[in-house]
Amino acid sequence: MELDFTAQEQAFEEEVQRFLADALPPSLAAKEAQGFHLHRRDVAPWHQALWRKGWIAPGWPQHFGGTGWLPMERFLFERACGVANAPEVSLIALSMVGPVLCEFGSDALRERFLEPIRRGDLWFCQGFSEPEAGSDLAAVRCRTRFEGDSIVLNGHKIWTTDAHIADYMICLARTSDVGRPREGLSMILIPMDAPGVRVRPIATLDGDHHINEVFLEDVAVPLENLVGEVNSGWAQARYLLGRERTHNAYVGMLRRYLARFPGLLQRQLAAGLDARVADGLLRDHVQLSLDVEAHEWSVLRLLADEESSQLRAGASAVKIRGSELLMKASELELMALGSQVIPAMTPAMTHTTAQPLPAGAGADAPGRVTQSLYWRAAAIFGGTNEIQRGIIYSTLFHR
Amino acid sequence: MDFRISDEQRLLRDTARKVLAEATGTSGDDAWMPFRELGWTALPIDEAHDGLGGSLVDLAFLLEELGRARCQVPYLECCVLPAMLLKALASRGVAHAELLGSLARGEQRLGVAVEERSSAESVGAFSTRLAATPSGFRLIGEKLLVVGGAACDGLLVVAVADHETCLVYVPPDAAGVRIRGYSAVDGRELADIEFVDVPVSESAVLARGTAVDEALVEAQAIALTLQCADIVGAMEASMEMTAEYLQQRQQFGQKLASFQALQHGMAVLFIACNEARSMLFRALSALGQADISLRRRAASGCKVKVAACARQVTGMAVQYHGALGMTTEYAVGHYLRRSIVAEQLFGNAHYHLAMCLADHAAVAK
Numbered sequence: 001m002e003l004d005f006t007a008q009e010q011a012f013e014e015e016v017q018r019f020l021a022d023a024l025p026p027s028l029a030a031k032e033a034q035g036f037h038l039h040r041r042d043v044a045p046w047h048q049a050l051w052r053k054g055w056i057a058p059g060w061p062q063h064f065g066g067t068g069w070l071p072m073e074r075f076l077f078e079r080a081c082g083v084a085n086a087p088e089v090s091l092i093a094l095s096m097v098g099p100v101l102c103e104f105g106s107d108a109l110r111e112r113f114l115e116p117i118r119r120g121d122l123w124f125c126q127g128f129s130e131p132e133a134g135s136d137l138a139a140v141r142c143r144t145r146f147e148g149d150s151i152v153l154n155g156h157k158i159w160t161t162d163a164h165i166a167d168y169m170i171c172l173a174r175t176s177d178v179g180r181p182r183e184g185l186s187m188i189l190i191p192m193d194a195p196g197v198r199v200r201p202i203a204t205l206d207g208d209h210h211i212n213e214v215f216l217e218d219v220a221v222p223l224e225n226l227v228g229e230v231n232s233g234w235a236q237a238r239y240l241l242g243r244e245r246t247h248n249a250y251v252g253m254l255r256r257y258l259a260r261f262p263g264l265l266q267r268q269l270a271a272g273l274d275a276r277v278a279d280g281l282l283r284d285h286v287q288l289s290l291d292v293e294a295h296e297w298s299v300l301r302l303l304a305d306e307e308s309s310q311l312r313a314g315a316s317a318v319k320i321r322g323s324e325l326l327m328k329a330s331e332l333e334l335m336a337l338g339s340q341v342i343p344a345m346t347p348a349m350t351h352t353t354a355q356p357l358p359a360g361a362g363a364d365a366p367g368r369v370t371q372s373l374y375w376r377a378a379a380i381f382g383g384t385n386e387i388q389r390g391i392i393y394s395t396l397f398h399r
Numbered sequence: 400m401d402f403r404i405s406d407e408q409r410l411l412r413d414t415a416r417k418v419l420a421e422a423t424g425t426s427g428d429d430a431w432m433p434f435r436e437l438g439w440t441a442l443p444i445d446e447a448h449d450g451l452g453g454s455l456v457d458l459a460f461l462l463e464e465l466g467r468a469r470c471q472v473p474y475l476e477c478c479v480l481p482a483m484l485l486k487a488l489a490s491r492g493v494a495h496a497e498l499l500g501s502l503a504r505g506e507q508r509l510g511v512a513v514e515e516r517s518s519a520e521s522v523g524a525f526s527t528r529l530a531a532t533p534s535g536f537r538l539i540g541e542k543l544l545v546v547g548g549a550a551c552d553g554l555l556v557v558a559v560a561d562h563e564t565c566l567v568y569v570p571p572d573a574a575g576v577r578i579r580g581y582s583a584v585d586g587r588e589l590a591d592i593e594f595v596d597v598p599v600s601e602s603a604v605l606a607r608g609t610a611v612d613e614a615l616v617e618a619q620a621i622a623l624t625l626q627c628a629d630i631v632g633a634m635e636a637s638m639e640m641t642a643e644y645l646q647q648r649q650q651f652g653q654k655l656a657s658f659q660a661l662q663h664g665m666a667v668l669f670i671a672c673n674e675a676r677s678m679l680f681r682a683l684s685a686l687g688q689a690d691i692s693l694r695r696r697a698a699s700g701c702k703v704k705v706a707a708c709a710r711q712v713t714g715m716a717v718q719y720h721g722a723l724g725m726t727t728e729y730a731v732g733h734y735l736r737r738s739i740v741a742e743q744l745f746g747n748a749h750y751h752l753a754m755c756l757a758d759h760a761a762v763a764k
Contacts, residue, residue, distance in 0.1 A: 001401060001402060001403065001404065001405065001408070001456050002400060002401040003400070003402075003456070003680055003681075003683055003684035003687070004400065004684050004687065005400060006400070009400070072400055262759075282756065282759070282760075283752070283756060285759075286752065286755050286756050286759050287703070287752060290678075290700045290703050290704050290752075290755065291674075291704070293678065293681055293700060293704075294674040294675070294677045294678040294681065294704050295674065295677070296677075296681075297677035297678065297680055297681040298673055298674060298677040300400055300402075300677075301402050301676075301677060301680065303400070304400050304401060304402045304403075305402075305403075310673075313669060313673075314673060316666075317666075317669065317670045317673050317674075320670060321670060321674070386663065388666075389662070389663040389666035389667070390659070390662065390663070390666070392665075392666035392669050392670070393662035393663065393665050393666050394662075396642075396665075396669060397642040397645075397656070397662070397665055398656075399646055399656075
């Protein structure tokens with residue numbers, strides 16, 4: 001056992017922090033810190049900076065433009081980015097489509113997509129969920145038929161993040177009804193401007209627009225847009241889930257919340273917050289920091305492959321806890337801000353200094369409710385926390 | 400970062416699991432025998448003093464097994480803690496090689512007497528005092544909750560002399576030492592000890608001043624963390640026992656394990672055990688840091704987290720056993736008792752959360 005970061009890992013972390021200080025535009029970091037869902041064009045300068053640095057695709061194999069980082073280095077990178085208020089860059093393209101194409105895609109597909117994804121020219125959305133296939137992904141119905149050199153799709157996708165700004169969808173569709181439901185699925189890349197693709201926004205509790213319904217009506221795509229072997233979609237999805245074990249642990253985001261809380265509390269105290277209330281909040285904050293420390297070390301144990309038999313259960317555990325702790329952290333912030341979080345606020349309101357914010361709200365307040373409500377989704381997407389508890393039980397205890 | 404258990408550690412763990420399971424029910428000197436014979440008394444002590452120079456991680460693996468086996472031997476309190484105290488003094492230039500050697504060889508078990516009636520938690524606030532006499536000193540005061548205090552070969556007593564903390568060696572059979580032994584809720588043996596004008600020679604005052612204050616903080620941070628290892632072992636055992644019981648017990652024509660509510664409950668227990676273990680590793684890591692305040696804070700944080708998880712896990716383990724869980728005949732309830740006692744020894748979660756808060760406030764200023 002070696003329960004410490006190596007000197008090399010520590011040096012790496014410092015290098016990342018220096019890069020963040022140099023390359024992350026402060027205005028973008030400030031916008032990200034507010035918690036509103038950022039648009040593709042907002043994130044573009046940061047994407048470019050990472051691309052120029054050669055750090056845009058940490059999870060890819062090195063010969064396809066990956067960084068060759070070990071899991072611990074990726075962790076340190078993501079944690080530092082979280083703390084520095086760096087936004088996430090085109091997550092679906094870089095963390096899903098890229099690795100799947102590197103592993104399963106034809107040379108032609110790699111040629112067409114990998115470099116544009118790295119450059120930030122192509123934005124993807126993920127078409128997995130359907131009205132009747134949420135946590136039960138094997139129930140996907142989206143129909144396909146093969147016509148000459150084309151695949152024609154008909155289906156209804158839902159909860160599709162970024163469909164309204166994406167260039168392509170990576171779609172999980174049914175290519176066979178033979179055998180078990182999961183054995184007849186394939187991954188297909190669909191241009192969002194193809195005839196027959198219709199996107200309808202879904203308004204969410206947090207007041208932002210990030211998810212959509214997507215209707216596919218006789219959408220024809222070339223046969224070569226099918227990724228890997230036909231009917232191997234389930235294996236590809238499994239491959240992805242196995243690789244991204246700890247992304248949903250949100251260590252960087254949790255550190256971000258913890259880091260800014262003492263300052264927020266100071267300002268609120270200066271503005272007249274009752275000291276007894278502040279004491280209670282500080283106590284909750286310290287308790288939360290301890291919970292986050294334990295959570296973070298659970299992630300480190302997973303990354304270091306502590307005991308492979310517990311990997312799957314451990315991954316589900318950090319997914320559950322990541323979402324629970326984020327809800328807790330964001331709610332604690334709401335408590336510290338008090339009535340300042342009552343007014344509905346938009347990103348636009350925060351950039352006009354002419355008018356004071358309603359309800360005497362400080363610059364910290366806008367976006368806080370939005371983000372807090374959004375974290376509810378973290379307990380739902382990627383397999384709900386109830387699904388994860390089922391996985392933990394069946395992995396460890398089922399006989 | 401490498402969490403893989405070494406071959407030596409695996410051997411230590413497996414041996415301890417087997418030996419301690421077989422030793423269930425033994426007490427007194429018999430119960431100490433494997434600790435001497437297998438070199439466990441030598442583990443916390445360096446080679447120069449007849450020890451084996453084990454790491455804190457090695458000790459944590461052993462303590463986990465004590466928790467799992469619900470072992471009543473006060474190994475942590477009468478061997479590891481005094482060893483850490485003496486080592487911390489040695490690193491400050493106050494060497495007591497003969498005591499370390501006798502601990503390592505298992506010749507002496509040393510009770511450590513710190514706690515007092517007025518719950519003097521802060522360093523230097525003890526009311527037990529050492530008064531000067533023409534021929535040496537007299538020790539006057541009372542210590543509580545000395546684990547293993549009624550069956551040890553020597554006592555290390557923390558007292559105050561001339562506004563300085565000092566550490567005094569007292570033989571339990573010295574004149575004026577009144578030991579009142581009693582059992583804890585979970586069966587472990589403790590003692591309250593009164594010192595009525597106990598004569599103390601100059602050489603029995605092992606150390607004085609800031610060296611003692613610092614050594615206490617240092618040794619207590621280690622003992623606290625290793626105590627958490629014991630609790631983690633107990634938690635995991637009670638979780639496994641519960642999973643097994645859900646497989647056995649049939650109601651409504653099916654195994655309890657087939658009910659989703661109970662399956663998800665088991666997942667929650669796993670998460671708590673997993674986080675407690677993570678926090679333990681974090682504290683073990685932090686104990687290697689140079690800054691003593693970081694070490695102390697990590698140990699306190701560890702206790703806060705592990706104690707809360709233990710309450711949840713050992714309590715739910717009883718719940719999931721139904722009425723059987725309430726019986727003394729069945730083992731699962733004894734884990735709950737053990738974790739209740741362990742939580743209160745060395746300071747409970749509320750105390751240590753307050754310590755973390757104080758540190759936090761100090762850093763903020």
